[in-house]
Amino acid sequence: MSNTTMKRKGSCFVFGDNVNTDEIIPARYLSTSDPAELALYCMEDARSGFGRRDDLSGSIMIAGENFGCGSSREHAPISIKASGIGCVIAKSFARIFLRNSFNIGLPIIELPEADQFGEGDEVEIDFDRGLVRNLTKNKEFTFNPYPEFLKKVIDYGGWLSYAKAELMKEGA
Amino acid sequence: MATGQSMSEKIFSRKADRRVSPGEYLMLDVDVALGNDITAPVAINEFRKAGGKNLRYPDRVVLVPDHFAPNKDIKSAQQVKLVRDFANEQGVKHFFEVGRMGIEHVILPEMGIVKSGDLVVGADSHTCTYGALGAFATGVGSTDLAGVYLTGKAWFKVPSAIQVRLTGKFRKGVAGKDLVLYLIHILGVDGANYRAMEFTGPGVANVSMDSRFTVSNMAIEAGGKAGLFPVDDITIAYEAERGIKVEPFAADEDVAWERSIDIDLSDVPPMVAYPFLPSNGKSAAEAEKEKVKIDQVVIGSCTNGRIEDLRVAAEILKGKKVAPSVRCIIFPGSQKIYRQAVEEGLASIFVDAECAFSTPTCGPCLGGHMGILAEDEVALSTTNRNFVGRMGHLKSKVYLAGPAVAAHSAITGYITDIREGA
Numbered sequence: 001m002s003n004t005t006m007k008r009k010g011s012c013f014v015f016g017d018n019v020n021t022d023e024i025i026p027a028r029y030l031s032t033s034d035p036a037e038l039a040l041y042c043m044e045d046a047r048s049g050f051g052r053r054d055d056l057s058g059s060i061m062i063a064g065e066n067f068g069c070g071s072s073r074e075h076a077p078i079s080i081k082a083s084g085i086g087c088v089i090a091k092s093f094a095r096i097f098l099r100n101s102f103n104i105g106l107p108i109i110e111l112p113e114a115d116q117f118g119e120g121d122e123v124e125i126d127f128d129r130g131l132v133r134n135l136t137k138n139k140e141f142t143f144n145p146y147p148e149f150l151k152k153v154i155d156y157g158g159w160l161s162y163a164k165a166e167l168m169k170e171g172a
Numbered sequence: 173m174a175t176g177q178s179m180s181e182k183i184f185s186r187k188a189d190r191r192v193s194p195g196e197y198l199m200l201d202v203d204v205a206l207g208n209d210i211t212a213p214v215a216i217n218e219f220r221k222a223g224g225k226n227l228r229y230p231d232r233v234v235l236v237p238d239h240f241a242p243n244k245d246i247k248s249a250q251q252v253k254l255v256r257d258f259a260n261e262q263g264v265k266h267f268f269e270v271g272r273m274g275i276e277h278v279i280l281p282e283m284g285i286v287k288s289g290d291l292v293v294g295a296d297s298h299t300c301t302y303g304a305l306g307a308f309a310t311g312v313g314s315t316d317l318a319g320v321y322l323t324g325k326a327w328f329k330v331p332s333a334i335q336v337r338l339t340g341k342f343r344k345g346v347a348g349k350d351l352v353l354y355l356i357h358i359l360g361v362d363g364a365n366y367r368a369m370e371f372t373g374p375g376v377a378n379v380s381m382d383s384r385f386t387v388s389n390m391a392i393e394a395g396g397k398a399g400l401f402p403v404d405d406i407t408i409a410y411e412a413e414r415g416i417k418v419e420p421f422a423a424d425e426d427v428a429w430e431r432s433i434d435i436d437l438s439d440v441p442p443m444v445a446y447p448f449l450p451s452n453g454k455s456a457a458e459a460e461k462e463k464v465k466i467d468q469v470v471i472g473s474c475t476n477g478r479i480e481d482l483r484v485a486a487e488i489l490k491g492k493k494v495a496p497s498v499r500c501i502i503f504p505g506s507q508k509i510y511r512q513a514v515e516e517g518l519a520s521i522f523v524d525a526e527c528a529f530s531t532p533t534c535g536p537c538l539g540g541h542m543g544i545l546a547e548d549e550v551a552l553s554t555t556n557r558n559f560v561g562r563m564g565h566l567k568s569k570v571y572l573a574g575p576a577v578a579a580h581s582a583i584t585g586y587i588t589d590i591r592e593g594a
Contacts, residue, residue, distance in 0.1 A: 020560075022557070026561055069362065073210060099316065
């Protein structure tokens with residue numbers, strides 16, 4: 001694991017400002033914590049049927065300010081990750097959602113220029129260099145590259161798996 | 173140059189055993205780690221997947237199945253069973269069963285499980301409620317909770333703080349909910365993102381403990397990481413009733429606040445937040461002019477299900493009937509409050525007024541059970557969120573208000589301001 005070059009490439013699905021966790025995964029689906037089932041209802045109240053599309057795998061989710069505001073439910077980033085979406089790019093993220101995303105290994109990027117991406121735009125992300133390329137619009141944006149440990153957390157699929165494999169191994 | 177510390181910095185400094193500053197990352201032992209029937213199952217699975225056998229500190233773990241309990245269906249029953257079995261297996265004494273249970277953020281302070289100065293994480297965004305006691309309490313996700321189960325620790329970034337300086341006194345009929353809706357209207361739903369809000373100033377002494385819980389509860393609705401009140405005579409008296417002795421504790425005079433907001437409490441009107449964000453606040457007087465017809469009124473929740481809230485509602489509903497077109501659901505935050513409501517005669521007032529008086533549960537607030545809205549229905553609720561589809565159908569609408577506005581509106585059938593003399 002790790003030291004792999006971390007990249008994502010896919011087409012965009014665009015959402016607006018203040019998308020909250022009730023829209024990402026409505027409470028009526030929270031009587032399960034099975035990721036595959038949660039994936040089916042991903043973004044259900046923002047765009048009905050979204051989680052059941054068959055073209056989500058590897059795609060990029062784009063959003064505005066304060067993405068993921070509301071509940072602490074980890075089911076929200078879990079449903080996005082389990083739907084196959086490769087990365088979420090937003091102008092800003094709500095605090096708990098940001099923390100949960102890293103903890104479960106969902107790559108997210110805060111990018112003030114997130115409004116320069118349109119539905120269906122082809123995007124390429126190079127996490128090592130901190131680059132986002134909008135191939136459709138031929139534009140390039142930079143972000144602070146993830147620290148090595150966060151890339152590893154995502155490689156391992158989440159904070160606890162990483163902690164178990166890397167931190168406990170060191171005998172720290 | 174300001175060298176003083178905010179309450180948040182002081183609590184983190186005490187836990188880290190050295191002076192810390194905003195922006196620092198810390199790995200700290202927590203005093204209390206809370207989970208509920210939605211978030212704890214995910215944490216328990218993660219704990220087991222990581223090879224966890226025994227909780228590091230079972231006495232610091234609190235499990236409250238309150239969201240879909242009393243169980244609304246088989247799946248919820250399975251989730252609660254998973255939590256119950258885990259609590260039994262791990263010797264978790266702070267596990268609360270239906271009949272002994274209440275809404276997590278109401279019972280933790282009420283039972284003295286959290287106290288002033290504590291560092292608390294909860295896998296529920298409204299964990300910030302305990303800031304009312306001068307605790308640093310913040311919402312996290314299930315993986316963080318699993319980390320605490322394993323190690324007793326969680327990671328934190330010491331937040332910078334926004335000062336909310338209060339002066340004056342509430343006008344009659346105005347309370348914590350109106351203040352916090354007014355404040356969120358100023359800050360916006362992400363105005364306090366990543367930051368703590370700290371309440372200071374002479375007006376704090378005029379805000380009751382129950383109102384403080386309401387205000388701190390909704391710090392997250394402005395994105396706040398925490399919402400803290402100083403530990404003053406009101407807090408000391410509240411804690412003393414629970415056999416807990418605490419010392420006065422406040423932010424220093426010379427803190428380098430990231431931002432300061434001044435609010436004269438007498439300027440705060442009865443408020444209503446329009447769909448679909450808690451920041452869409454208007455005065456109730458303005459809302460009344462629009463004659464917004466409502467199908468359901470909900471009074472209760474971790475935001476406004478405390479005894480003071482029920483007393484306010486009962487005073488207004490006494491001898492009246494809920495409008496024929498309205499369903500009014502009242503749900504107290506805890507068994508203790510339920511009993512108080514019975515003993516003080518409030519329960520009879522509610523039943524006489526033709527309200528449903530429920531056992532404690534989070535159900536109605538998040539459209540879980542006990543009051544789901546149908547297509548195009550409108551609710552006025554004392555809960556904390558009015559997001560799209562929050563209480564039921566995607567095309568339903570939730571307006572937020574305090575218990576006074578909610579009770580008046582239940583009687584008239586449309587959003588109604590408080591009345592003179594009420």
